[in-house]
Amino acid sequence: MRAQTVDHISLLPLYAAAGTAVLVLLADLLIARRVVTMGVLASGGLATVVAAIVTGARVGTFCDPNGSACSWVPTPLAATSAVVFALLTVGVLALSAPSLGLGTAPVGEFCFLLAASMTGGVVVAYAGDLITLIVGLETLTLPLYLLVGLRRFAPGERVTTSGAAASVTFFLISVISTAIALLGAALNYAATGALHFDRLIEGAGVTAPVATAGVALMVIGLAFKVAAVPLHAWAPPTYEGSPLPVAAYLSTASKLGGVLALAAIVTRLEAASLTAFLALLTMTVGNLVALRQTRMVRLLAWSSIAQAGYILAPLALGADGLEAAAAYAVFFVVLEFIAFGVVAALRPPGEDGGDIASYRGAARRSPWLGAALVLALAGLAGLPPGLAGLFAKVTIVDALIDHGQTWLAVAVALNAVIALAYYVRVGALLYAAPPQVGISVADPALLEAALNPRRPVTHPVAAALITAAAAAVVLGFAPQLLFDALS
Incomplete structure (x- = not known):
């Protein structure tokens, strides 16, 4: 046996993230200026x-005294995921800047x-x-209960779903899912005596049914987090009721956390x-x-549910499908954030996503967006020029065919065709x-598009989105680039 040691270099990402939360609190308390608080974050x-x-x-x-199992494991996938989480946080902050400037939410708390998330x-x-996994997952999720309903001073705001109702829905579903996952973890520990992922095994003999x-239960509980069908009903109304x-953060960072947690389980257990x-x-x-x-946000919400199905498909291969699932998850997160970001840029600060029909002619008014x-x-559909999504889908299909899961590969391909519609x-x-103003327009959303051909006011955000879109296309040429760079 050896003495317990702590590698502080490995913990640098945690120190940076947790330190950011503390510094944001101090900046809001001592300086109380919006620009400073946002700059610290x-x-x-x-x-x-x-x-x-x-x-x-x-x-x-x-690690344990023998050094054979550790609770904090730096890997290329872990480093890549941490980079994605941090960049998503900065991106969401940029998208929120116009609304925070209007006072729709307290800056310090936001x-x-x-x-913290x-x-x-x-x-x-x-x-x-x-x-560690469940504590981290709840730390990721708990702040989102408040962020979903954290809204104030929004004159003229038009939303169809109460933020409070969306927050309560998200809270109840998440608590139930956590309880189910914890029960599953407890049963598995009782049957196997293991907590570290590297030691998770199926129970033998009389403990086998308990372990199974x-x-x-762990898979079902974590499936709630990724909004996998039939545990998905909370996602569309929650997204619709959120700022x-x-x-955008729920559909990307929160879902990525659920995918990582689910992958940690299904790649090591049967x-x-x-x-x-x-x-x-889920995909169907x-x-x-x-x-x-x-409604635009509901369409993106159901789209993200389908995308979760594509990510789950290679995880059915166990550890052999982890790389394909991770690559697809990273590219999905980037593309989904761009989609939500453009919607946020096209809509006035404080408004919801609106009807799909209200986006008629939006590209004529704002070509870059x-x-x-x-x-x-x-990219989400897997079509050029969205090469990131195309190569990610090809990676999944190749992995499924190589490991004899042809029927699931066919299901992925058929669903990709359905999604094209x-x-x-x-x-x-x-x-x-856009419709002519002088004619009768039955759809209020079309009338709004005709009467209000406004340009978005978030031009810096638009520039950042264009840059992110270009990066997504470039990354499509080398799906392994992120992982290899951090190896």
Whole structure:
């Protein structure tokens, strides 16, 4: 046996993220200026990015006396995920700047909750045991309950779903899912005596049924977090009732955390059949229901549910599908954030996503934003020029075929074809001619588009989105670039 040691270099991303939350609190308390508080959060997010890159892949820390299992495991995937969490935090802050400038939410509380959620995401990325994973996942999720409903002083705001109702819905579903996952973890521990991922095994003999039940409950509980069907009903109303930047964070960072947690379980335990069933059901239902949506945020919410199904598909292969699932998850997060970001940029601060019909001709009024949204939708659909999404889908299909899961690969391909219908519909509407003002317009959303051909006021955000879209296309040429760079 050896003495317990702590590798502080490995913990740099956690120190940076947690330190950011503390500094945001101090900045709001001592200086109380919006620009300073937001600047501290942005700087802390970038510092977390640098810390994750510097750390890269190292030997784990918080290990058992024999050093054979660790609770904090720096890997290329963990470092990449931490970078993504931090960049998403900075991006959401940029999207929120116009609304925060109008006083729609208290800046100090908003920035602190966002920093705390980023800290949870970093913990999930590096977690090496069940306790660390669940604590990190809840740290990621708990601040979002408040962010969803944190809204005030919004004169003229038009929303269709109460933020308080969305917050309560999200809270109740998340608490239930956490309880189910904890029960599964407890049963698995009772059957196997293991908490570290590297030691998770199926129970033997009389404990086998208990271990099997524990695995099933953990998968079901974590499936709530990624909004996998049939545990998905909370996602569309929660996204719709949230401020647009918060909805973007829910659809990207929160979902990425759930995917990482689910991957940590299913890649080490025998849950292939259950995961494949969830993947098939999730991608199919998500795409079919998305076809009927008339609200932009609800369409993106159902689209993200379908995308979660694509991510789950390679996880049915266990550890063999982890790399494909991780690559797809990273590209999905980038493209989904671009889509939500463009929607937030096209809408006035404080408003919801509106009807899809109200985006008619938006690309004619704002060509760069329209191009960014089309590029993001093409990537999500797996079409050129969205090469990131195309190569990510090809990676998933190749992995499934190589490991004998041809039927699931066919399901992924068929669902990708179904999804083309609503992605192409939205893309075409962006470039359609706006309706003539002098004629009768039955749809209020079309009338609004005709009478208010306004340009967005968030030009810096638009520039950042265009840059992110270009980066997504470039990354599409090398799906392994992020992982190799951090190896």
